[in-house]
Amino acid sequence: MATKITIHSPATVANxxxxxxxxxxxxxxxxxIMQLEFIDEPGIVIVNTDAYNLPTDPTQNxxxxxLLALMEAYEQPVGFKMxxxxxxxxxxxxxxxxxxxxxxxFAANVLLDHPFSKEDLVRFAMNGExxxxxxxxxxxxxxxxxxxxxxxxxxxxxxxVKLTVPDLFVSIVHPQIEVRTADARSILKQQIxxxxxxxxxxxxAGLVAGLQQGDYDLIGRSLEDVLIEPTRSILIPAFxxxxxxxxxxxxxxGGISGSGPSIFMLSTNEYTAKAxxxxxxxxxxxxxxxxxxxxxxxxxxxxxxxxxx
Ligand code: HSE
Numbered sequence: 001m002a003t004k005i006t007i008h009s010p011a012t013v014a015n016x017x018x019x020x021x022x023x024x025x026x027x028x029x030x031x032x033i034m035q036l037e038f039i040d041e042p043g044i045v046i047v048n049t050d051a052y053n054l055p056t057d058p059t060q061n062x063x064x065x066x067l068l069a070l071m072e073a074y075e076q077p078v079g080f081k082m083x084x085x086x087x088x089x090x091x092x093x094x095x096x097x098x099x100x101x102x103x104x105x106f107a108a109n110v111l112l113d114h115p116f117s118k119e120d121l122v123r124f125a126m127n128g129e130x131x132x133x134x135x136x137x138x139x140x141x142x143x144x145x146x147x148x149x150x151x152x153x154x155x156x157x158x159x160x161v162k163l164t165v166p167d168l169f170v171s172i173v174h175p176q177i178e179v180r181t182a183d184a185r186s187i188l189k190q191q192i193x194x195x196x197x198x199x200x201x202x203x204x205a206g207l208v209a210g211l212q213q214g215d216y217d218l219i220g221r222s223l224e225d226v227l228i229e230p231t232r233s234i235l236i237p238a239f240x241x242x243x244x245x246x247x248x249x250x251x252x253x254g255g256i257s258g259s260g261p262s263i264f265m266l267s268t269n270e271y272t273a274k275a276x277x278x279x280x281x282x283x284x285x286x287x288x289x290x291x292x293x294x295x296x297x298x299x300x301x302x303x304x305x306x307x308x309x
Contacts, residue, residue: 009144029296046061062100069127090178110305168268170298184232196226238287246279273295
């Protein structure tokens with residue numbers, strides 16, 4: 001029986017523009033590296049090997065909170081040492097807390113010889129999201145665990161659908177400001193107009209149909225958010241310019257990644273995705289804001305086991 005596992009837990013893009021809290025996808029870059037091993041003493045010991053200084057008290061650490069939920073359901077005393085090397089910056093909008101939470105429970109489930117289903121793992125990992133943002137949302141956790149693009153039809157009870165997707169390239173820019181998910185949620189309007197809701201659910205349905213059918217034009221037309229983006233985009237410098245220039249260069253469309261500040265754009269080919277990446281960087285360089293960019297693809301596997309011994 002294995003006693004130690006190393007995994008890569010990927011970044012995720014939640015919302016996919018129109019699908020606030022219901023759509024999300026996993027990407028290949030960036031990812032966190034996590035190692036979990038059994039220890040004799042029951043409980044959790046957390047070791048951080050990055051520069052982020054995250055809490056090591058399991059009740060205050062998102063990965064710890066997720067793992068505690070799994071251990072409670074396991075009902076037998078067990079002890080883990082969890083070593084976390086975060087490469088996904090907290091507060092970047094590409095599912096940093098989800099990668100830690102999902103990674104922890106995925107790794108524990110392998111070491112315990114798979115007592116839990118993927119759906120159980122999502123349920124446990126949502127405790128990490130609750131700690132990070134105050135709300136149990138699964139649109140980062142589910143794609144991290146299932147891979148690909150996932151639709152969260154319902155959270156209570158959980159109903160997750162993994163969608164079929166055509167090849168897509170993803171350009172991401174992370175302007176170096178921090179937006180806390182809890183803050184980005186607190187500014188949202190609690191009431192919406194019926195005419196806006198109609199537009200939004202038309203777009204969600206269009207996007208899901210476009211992904212399933214591999215219809216790039218339909219995907220592009222559906223990447224529109226009339227509910228959340230108008231409020232949140234004001235937190236992100238040069239947001240409209242990034243969107244406009246990316247589309248001019250041939251991107252299908254895109255928008256705020258999760259709760260921001262990262263912005264993502266989808267393209268049908270790598271050439272366009274790289275041109276978009278370059279332009280995104282130039283826009284932030286011109287206004288003197290540091291940034292990171294990535295070009296990546298949709299990660300249909302989600303969390304990956306790197307070593308098991
Ligand atoms: N759906 C969540 C939100 C994702 O937009 O608040 C947070 O990463």
